[in-house]
Amino acid sequence: AAAAAAAGGPLRAGLNLATLRSLLQPETPGAASGSDAGAADRPEPQASPHLHGSSEDFQSPKRRAVATAAVATAGAGAGAGAAAAGANAAAASAEDVDELAEARTCPICFDLWSNSGRHRIASLKCGHLFGQSCIEKWLKSSTERCPQCNAKAKKSDIRLLYAKAVQAEDRSELEAALRDLHEERAAREKAEKATARAILDYQLLKSDYERLLAASADTGLQRHRSDETDGRRSHYSFGEGPASAGKWPFRPPGHYHQQQPQSTASSGSSVAGAAGAAGPAVAPQEEFVLSKTLKMTQTNCRVISYDGRNEALLVSAQQLNRTPFGPAGFGVVKLSTLDVGHPQYISLHTAAVRDIKPSPEGGGSFLTASQDKTLKLSSMQTNSVILSYPLPVQAWSCAWDATSPSYVYCGLANNSIMVFDIRNTATHVHEIKGGKSVPFVSLQYLRGQRDLRVSGLVAGSLCGVAIFSEDGPTRTSFQNHWLPVLEGSCMSVTAMQDSHQIMASFRASTQQPRTRHAVVDLTSEQRADGLRINANITQTCLGDTTQPLLSRSTMIVHPSKPDELLVCAGLESRKVTRVWSANSGAGIQDLPAKAPVQDVVGFRSAAHEDFLVSLQGAELLLYKWQPVGAAAGAAAI
Numbered sequence: 270a271a272a273a274a275a276a277g278g279p280l281r282a283g284l285n286l287a288t289l290r291s292l293l294q295p296e297t298p299g300a301a302s303g304s305d306a307g308a309a310d311r312p313e314p315q316a317s318p319h320l321h322g323s324s325e326d327f328q329s330p331k332r333r334a335v336a337t338a339a340v341a342t343a344g345a346g347a348g349a350g351a352a353a354a355g356a357n358a359a360a361a362s363a364e365d366v367d368e369l370a371e372a373r374t375c376p377i378c379f380d381l382w383s384n385s386g387r388h389r390i391a392s393l394k395c396g397h398l399f400g401q402s403c404i405e406k407w408l409k410s411s412t413e414r415c416p417q418c419n420a421k422a423k424k425s426d427i428r429l430l431y432a433k434a435v436q437a438e439d440r441s442e443l444e445a446a447l448r449d450l451h452e453e454r455a456a457r458e459k460a461e462k463a464t465a466r467a468i469l470d471y472q473l474l475k476s477d478y479e480r481l482l483a484a485s486a487d488t489g490l491q492r493h494r495s496d497e498t499d500g501r502r503s504h505y506s507f508g509e510g511p512a513s514a515g516k517w518p519f520r521p522p523g524h525y526h527q528q529q530p531q532s533t534a535s536s537g538s539s540v541a542g543a544a545g546a547a548g549p550a551v552a553p554q555e556e557f558v559l560s561k562t563l564k565m566t567q568t569n570c571r572v573i574s575y576d577g578r579n580e581a582l583l584v585s586a587q588q589l590n591r592t593p594f595g596p597a598g599f600g601v602v603k604l605s606t607l608d609v610g611h612p613q614y615i616s617l618h619t620a621a622v623r624d625i626k627p628s629p630e631g632g633g634s635f636l637t638a639s640q641d642k643t644l645k646l647s648s649m650q651t652n653s654v655i656l657s658y659p660l661p662v663q664a665w666s667c668a669w670d671a672t673s674p675s676y677v678y679c680g681l682a683n684n685s686i687m688v689f690d691i692r693n694t695a696t697h698v699h700e701i702k703g704g705k706s707v708p709f710v711s712l713q714y715l716r717g718q719r720d721l722r723v724s725g726l727v728a729g730s731l732c733g734v735a736i737f738s739e740d741g742p743t744r745t746s747f748q749n750h751w752l753p754v755l756e757g758s759c760m761s762v763t764a765m766q767d768s769h770q771i772m773a774s775f776r777a778s779t780q781q782p783r784t785r786h787a788v789v790d791l792t793s794e795q796r797a798d799g800l801r802i803n804a805n806i807t808q809t810c811l812g813d814t815t816q817p818l819l820s821r822s823t824m825i826v827h828p829s830k831p832d833e834l835l836v837c838a839g840l841e842s843r844k845v846t847r848v849w850s851a852n853s854g855a856g857i858q859d860l861p862a863k864a865p866v867q868d869v870v871g872f873r874s875a876a877h878e879d880f881l882v883s884l885q886g887a888e889l890l891l892y893k894w895q896p897v898g899a900a901a902g903a904a905a906i
Contacts, residue, residue, distance in 0.1 A: 375400035377407060377416060390430040395420045401429065475607055479875045555829055556858050557848065557881050557892035563609055565887040567602060572624060572821065573884045575872040578631025579649060580606045582870075582882065584889070585622035585637075588614055601625060601637060603649055606874055609891075615652045617645055624666045624712075630674050638664035644679045646691060656694055660687065668712035671766060672724055676744050680709030680728060686737070688744050699745045707731035710819065713764035713771070721769040721791045723800060729759035734773050736791070736802055752804040755787060761821035765834070770807075772824040772851075774838060776816045784812035786822055786836050788851045810836045810849040810856075817841065818865055824851060825871035828879035828894040837881060839866020846883045846890075860892055 388400040397417040567586035574583045582604040600617040620641035627635040633649040640663045646656040666680035679687045684703035711729035725738035734755035740746035757775040788808040822838030834851035846860040864886040879894040
């Protein structure tokens with residue numbers, strides 16, 4: 270080595286024995302020139318693997334790879350800085366090579382395993398991998414335990430793996446990150462639920478506050494009027510008798526000056542002047558004006574209902590993807606009219622929802638009738654199901670009992686109506702047979718009053734309208750009254766609880782070429798053969814010639830004329846929501862729509878503003894009753 274260094278030549282692992290002897294042999298003066306002269310003619314000696322053994326031949330594959338990477342990296346550097354960088358790179362490369370080598374070597378002999386032969390890949394039942402010959406010798410010569418985990422093992426546990434190469438990827442950090450992601454996602458969903466419920470609670474409290482504020486204002490106004498009346502009586506009775514002598518009524522300063530009557534002449538001229546300046550008082554014309562358009566993120570929106578006690582709109586919908594409030598499926602979208610920008614989806618059913626009815630008691634509960642053969646009672650406070658009743662066939666409609674809210678009804682596809690008592694959570698208490706073979710698509714409960722002295726269900730089916738009157742307080746006996754004047758394919762029925770009027774909407778037929786909305790007065794009379802219910806059609810509003818959709822209509826009280834009713838329904842061919850006068854039958858307004866109207870509902874908000882809501886596909890159009898010419902959307906809900 271010293272001689273090689275003196276000669277300026279590198280020490281290579283491939284030097285043969287002849288070269289070593291020439292380097293170690295002392296040089297003679299006479300041979301120096303001859304040696305130098307013939308050095309150029311001699312070929313450079315080459316390393317022969319057959320004549321000598323290299324140090325690489327005695328290294329394991331792992332050590333050989335490390336050494337090769339280190340020599341290659343160190344040889345590429347030049348200078349002190351390059352050598353240091355090469356050393357760092359070599360260390361990093363050595364770590365990678367260690368991991369790569371460990372993934373391909375047997376942990377017993379540290380040699381590469383193969384995919385065939387005696388040293389092929391084999392495993393124990395604990396899952397650790399070895400060369401077949403190594404693990405067989407290990408189990409034969411030592412205790413029957415795994416060399417890696419010390420688990421019990423025996424020769425019969427050896428399983429050969431038929432793979433060309435096995436290299437495991439370290440995913441421990443990825444798995445830990447995924448666990449953290451799932452935990453964070455669950456925490457976020459929980460926070461979103463809590464936030465949504467807090468918003469709803471705030472909205473309900475705000476609504477209650479506004480109601481109490483309005484009630485307080487009305488009470489104060491009535492008290493003020495009462496005080497004025499009492500004061501006026503005291504003023505006029507003062508000094509008229511001995512009982513009032515010396516008693517001055519308590520009034521603010523200037524009260525008597527305001528109470529003093531003016532002379533007839535001056536009063537008349539003042540009134541005439543005021544009348545002449547202002548002119549005759551004319552009530553401004555009012556109509557429904559588009560206030561807001563809400564786009565739903567869900568699909569398959571079919572029916573809509575309004576809960577006046579909780580100021581909330583309920584819309585049936587289908588959620589295609591999972592949400593923080595539940596899995597994908599069919600349910601109800603809840604929108605508070607106090608803040609329509611924050612809807613909530615409640616997953617309830619596995620099939621389409623056909624009808625929604627909120628509780629008349631205002632407890633935040635509502636009914637849903639679905640085609641998954643269930644009737645469910647759910648809570649808007651907790652966004653969860655309270656009761657679920659299984660049904661024999663698909664459900665099409667539902668209703669609450671207005672006189673006893675513990676009873677609910679469900680119209681089925683086999684022309685029967687199930688009666689449930691929510692105090693009995695097991696099954697129904699009675700079944701009403703309609704006697705037809707078509708479903709009851711619409712149910713309304715009507716209280717008996719005035720000329721209609723019985724309470725019962727108004728049921729619309731695809732062959733007509735029937736009334737099922739109650740025979741007792743237990744809801745286990747009903748009388749069937751099919752109304753001959755209301756025959757046809759009924760789409761929906763509406764009942765006015767403050768009167769004995771109903772409205773039934775029918776599809777076009779051969780006898781009736783246009784859709785019709787019949788306003789009916791109901792009366793009852795007791796005869797010798799039993800109770801008789803009479804139906805008198807007072808007005809018929811005509812619509813389209815075709816109506817493929819089973820859309821629903823409504824009848825509301827005129828916002829400006831309490832003694833007049835309005836009929837609201839969609840015209841599918843014209844894509845409008847038409848408003849008729851139930852008194853004259855004339856159309857008074859067409860509200861433009863972008864798609865066929867599927868359902869219409871009207872309500873009065875806590876601020877005593879009247880709205881009409883039209884469901885068109887995945888959009889809700891809110892129309893506000895206001896004077897003509899007012900800016901649309903000037904007052905949001």
